[in-house]
Amino acid sequence: MEATLFFFFANILLLSTSRASPFQSHLLLHNSDGAATAAANHLHVSQISCPSWRLAVETNNIFGWDLVPEACEDYVANYMLGCQYQEDSFAVTSIALEYAKNLTLGEDGKDIWVFDIDETALSEIDYYSQPDVAFGAKEFNETKKNEYLKEAKAPPLPAVLEFYNNLLPLGYKIVFISGTSESYREYRELNMKRAGYHTWEKLLLKQTSEHGTTSVTFKSKKRTELVEAGYRIIGNMGDQWSDITGSNVGNRTFKLPNPMYYIA
Numbered sequence: 458m459e460a461t462l463f464f465f466f467a468n469i470l471l472l473s474t475s476r477a478s479p480f481q482s483h484l485l486l487h488n489s490d491g492a493a494t495a496a497a498n499h500l501h502v503s504q505i506s507c508p509s510w511r512l513a514v515e516t517n518n519i520f521g522w523d524l525v526p527e528a529c530e531d532y533v534a535n536y537m538l539g540c541q542y543q544e545d546s547f548a549v550t551s552i553a554l555e556y557a558k559n560l561t562l563g564e565d566g567k568d569i570w571v572f573d574i575d576e577t578a579l580s581e582i583d584y585y586s587q588p589d590v591a592f593g594a595k596e597f598n599e600t601k602k603n604e605y606l607k608e609a610k611a612p613p614l615p616a617v618l619e620f621y622n623n624l625l626p627l628g629y630k631i632v633f634i635s636g637t638s639e640s641y642r643e644y645r646e647l648n649m650k651r652a653g654y655h656t657w658e659k660l661l662l663k664q665t666s667e668h669g670t671t672s673v674t675f676k677s678k679k680r681t682e683l684v685e686a687g688y689r690i691i692g693n694m695g696d697q698w699s700d701i702t703g704s705n706v707g708n709r710t711f712k713l714p715n716p717m718y719y720i721a
């Protein structure tokens with residue numbers, strides 16, 4: 458598989474569009490002959506541009522990566538702070554709303570929509586845009602991140618808040634599942650309320666006994682418990698593949714963009 462991927466990436470040619478692109482100066486590290494190089498997924502990814510890197514990340518072709526390639530820091534910053542990130546998010550939620558509106562729900566109040574929290578319900582752009590975080594191009598600092606979580610001031614991702622507000626009158630019950638530790642419940646709930654998420658059926662966080670389990674395992678377990686309790690997961694939305702893969706993923710899954718970090 459590694460060899461195949463290597464062959465695949467090694468053979469991608471850079472598209473040399475001469476049309477003015479705001480991202481043209483952010484190709485992966487240029488070496489002397491103009492090719493780009495970067496290490497990702499334990500492979501030497503050759504000759505792929507930052508937009509192609511982002512697509513590979515979003516499609517889960519590149520997975521298990523630690524950091525945004527240094528050469529793509531400005532590209533990711535432009536993407537996250539510019540209108541494309543918001544537009545991409547609204548595209549996801551409008552498709553999801555078309556689907557959600559089109560269904561006839563049960564009378565028992567057991568039809569649920571599952572959401573992740575960070576980079577889904579909430580946006581941590583304020584945090585990630587700090588110079589020592591650099592949109593995920595710098596080493597993750599858990600202490601710093603936990604201090605930020607305690608401030609409970611992350612704004613909503615506008616597309617998702619709007620979608621949430623459209624789902625409620627349709628009769629969906631909302632379940633939030635986040636890998637944050639249960640010990641942060643007070644801060645997380647405060648942040649959600651401040652951001653405009655005023656009601657939910659459940660907000661599930663990681664218990665002490667669940668620390669050390671991967672997100673995909675933890676979230677699968679939570680969803681399975683929901684299904685066993687008689688809930689029907691009609692939709693499931695998150696920014697990580699680990700939010701929307703595993704067991705009992707739901708009738709439909711929706712992947713929001715996030716080129717800043719990867720959670721297994």
Ligand SMILES: *[C@@H]1O[C@H](CO)[C@@H](O)[C@H](O)[C@H]1NC(C)=O
Pocket residue numbers: 555556559
């Ligand atoms: C709406 O429901 C109909 C009937 O089940 C289906 O044919 C159609 O594809 C659905 N549209 C969307 C956007 O899901």
Ligand SMILES: *[C@@H]1O[C@H](CO)[C@@H](O)[C@H](O)[C@H]1NC(C)=O
Pocket residue numbers: 598599600601604
């Ligand atoms: C991590 O963040 C904390 C709190 O902001 C800071 O004191 C510490 O120096 C940081 N550690 C590193 C390695 O940057």
Ligand SMILES: *[C@@H]1O[C@H](CO)[C@@H](O)[C@H](O)[C@H]1NC(C)=O
Pocket residue numbers: 560691708
């Ligand atoms: C969801 O999937 C289940 C299992 O495949 C199916 O029985 C059910 O009809 C689906 N519900 C909707 C609303 O599509």
Ligand SMILES: [Mg+2]
Pocket residue numbers: 573574575576577695696697
């Ligand atoms: Mg998330």
